[in-house]
Amino acid sequence: xxxxTAPEWLSExxxxxxxxxxxxxxxxxxxxxDSRVSAGASVVNRVxxxxxxxxxxxxxxxxxxxxxxxxxxxxxxxxxxxxxxEIGEDPQVRSAATLVRNISxxxxxxxxxxxxxxxxxxxxxxxxxxxxxxxxxRQPFAVGGxxxxxxxxxxxxxxxxxxxxxxxxxxxxxTLSLAMNRDGSSxxxxxxxxxxxxxxxxxxxxxxxxxxxxxx
Amino acid sequence: MALSNSYETxxxxxxxxxxxxxxxxxxxxxxxQTPKxxxxxxxxxxxxxxDGVVLGADTRATSSEVVADKMCAKIHFISPNIYCCxxxxxxxxxxxxxxLSSNLTIFSLNSGRNPRVVMAVNILQDMLYRYHGQIGAxxxxxxxxxTGNHLYTVGPYxxxxxxxxxxxxxxDLAALGILEDGFKPDLELEPAKELVRAAxxxxxxxxxxxxxxxxxCVITKQGVDYxxxxxxxxxxxNRTMKYKYGPGTTPVLTEKVVPLKLEVVQETVQQMETx
Numbered sequence: 416x417x418x419x420t421a422p423e424w425l426s427e428x429x430x431x432x433x434x435x436x437x438x439x440x441x442x443x444x445x446x447x448x449d450s451r452v453s454a455g456a457s458v459v460n461r462v463x464x465x466x467x468x469x470x471x472x473x474x475x476x477x478x479x480x481x482x483x484x485x486x487x488x489x490x491x492x493x494x495x496x497x498x499x500x501e502i503g504e505d506p507q508v509r510s511a512a513t514l515v516r517n518i519s520x521x522x523x524x525x526x527x528x529x530x531x532x533x534x535x536x537x538x539x540x541x542x543x544x545x546x547x548x549x550x551x552x553r554q555p556f557a558v559g560g561x562x563x564x565x566x567x568x569x570x571x572x573x574x575x576x577x578x579x580x581x582x583x584x585x586x587x588x589x590t591l592s593l594a595m596n597r598d599g600s601s602x603x604x605x606x607x608x609x610x611x612x613x614x615x616x617x618x619x620x621x622x623x624x625x626x627x628x629x630x631x
Numbered sequence: 632m633a634l635s636n637s638y639e640t641x642x643x644x645x646x647x648x649x650x651x652x653x654x655x656x657x658x659x660x661x662x663x664q665t666p667k668x669x670x671x672x673x674x675x676x677x678x679x680x681x682d683g684v685v686l687g688a689d690t691r692a693t694s695s696e697v698v699a700d701k702m703c704a705k706i707h708f709i710s711p712n713i714y715c716c717x718x719x720x721x722x723x724x725x726x727x728x729x730x731l732s733s734n735l736t737i738f739s740l741n742s743g744r745n746p747r748v749v750m751a752v753n754i755l756q757d758m759l760y761r762y763h764g765q766i767g768a769x770x771x772x773x774x775x776x777x778t779g780n781h782l783y784t785v786g787p788y789x790x791x792x793x794x795x796x797x798x799x800x801x802x803d804l805a806a807l808g809i810l811e812d813g814f815k816p817d818l819e820l821e822p823a824k825e826l827v828r829a830a831x832x833x834x835x836x837x838x839x840x841x842x843x844x845x846x847x848c849v850i851t852k853q854g855v856d857y858x859x860x861x862x863x864x865x866x867x868x869n870r871t872m873k874y875k876y877g878p879g880t881t882p883v884l885t886e887k888v889v890p891l892k893l894e895v896v897q898e899t900v901q902q903m904e905t906x
Contacts, residue, residue, distance in 0.1 A: 452790075452792065454786075457804070459786070459792065460792040460794060462794065463792060480788065480790075481786070481788070481790035482756075482759075482760055482786065482788035482789035482790040483788075485756075485789070485790055485791060486756075486760050486789060525645060525763075
């Protein structure tokens with residue numbers, strides 16, 4: 416006798432159950448994310464790029480509910496576009512983070528998404544902002560998503576100021592790899608975005624090219 | 632902001648109109664057992680190939696354990712260059728795709744060009760996000776426009792994924808296995824059609840909610856080829872006799888005529904203008 420024709424996860428909310436990270440280095444920022452999108456126990460998209468552009472030199476990393484995070488990123492993209500036209504120059508990273516924070520705070524009860532905003536601007540150089548639950552704080556590095564819990568120890572121990580561009584990229588890739596190995600809701604490929612005064616560089620690191628550690 | 636494609640500008644913020652209506656409906660039925668909506672319990676799939684997009688779907692619509700419709704059309708017309716497969720609650724997918732199609736027609740008339748797939752996706756995402764998951768529509772949108780061949784999926788909460796191949800519905804895990812194994816970038820038309828057919832077939836065989844025939848829709852720059860059905864179910868039953876009854880089959884035993892009493896209450900005369 417048929418109890419249910421459709422599996423539960425079809426009507427469950429799609430979450431990005433993620434690992435995201437953003438760090439500042441000498442002259443810019445590096446953002447990184449995994450690529451797994453899950454709905455319950457099922458992986459809905461194994462190659463999603465969770466690093467969403469807000470402006471030419473400002474990106475945000477999405478985590479939490481996929482729909483909420485994507486929508487916030489799109490709304491802020493639009494608002495930032497209008498803002499930068501109004502002021503006649505590229506917007507500050509702080510402005511982008513403030514716009515994200517305003518939405519996250521106002522709709523605190525209805526939304527369940529956490530965006531990390533990072534970018535480069537003329538005045539402040541590379542900056543990383545966390546906007547969890549409606550706060551706004553500038554940090555040298557920020558991690559987020561379900562996989563971040565497994566790598567807090569690693570980032571706290573290994574991060575130091577004044578890393579070079581290459582070192583920072585390697586640091587981000589290492590962190591993502593460790594988190595993806597331990598967290599069931601993170602996986603797939605790693606997306607890296609490096610932003611500095613010369614431009615924005617997007618890179619994909621496929622699963623088999625990720626660094627391996629002691630037990631692999 | 633006035634959009635070139637909507638009849639009315641949508642109100643900002645979340646829409647909770649249905650929440651009050653649902654609460655009222657639950658009160659009407661004893662024991663709070665509202666009737667279950669008809670789900671399409673489906674397998675739908677899409678693949679981007681060299682010259683366009685191939686969409687496929689099964690044709691079974693179920694209402695709990697009964698097959699309500701054996702030849703249901705799950706591939707909906709959105710615009711001449713965009714088609715949409717729908718899984719989830721049948722009424723929701725029908726209405727949502729109808730609404731999207733109307734909006735895009737308005738846009739086409741306003742601007743004089745074929746809509747882009749990304750525009751359809753944005754409108755859908757806007758609408759589904761505003762309803763916060765209350766509209767149970769899992770949609771696969773595929774189409775060809777001036778920027779290329781595109782395949783998107785939109786979830787009921789408003790999340791969007793852009794991928795070269797995908798499947799949705801209750802039979803999607805079975806179909807995805809076939810797609811993951813057989814997909815290559817830049818497939819030719821016949822292998823692409825065969826891949827989608829095999830994926831839907833896997834869904835039909837392995838999932839109770841999917842069945843009957845397979846519909847295929849091929850969209851290219853040249854036009855659309857909607858093949859319905861592409862493959863017929865091998866379990867199709869042929870009716871052994873006709874169910875038509877001629878007049879005189881049922882004998883009349885007695886006849887009683889009772890004229891109804893009607894009285895004229897009001898009489899108005901309106902002259903017709905023929906000038």
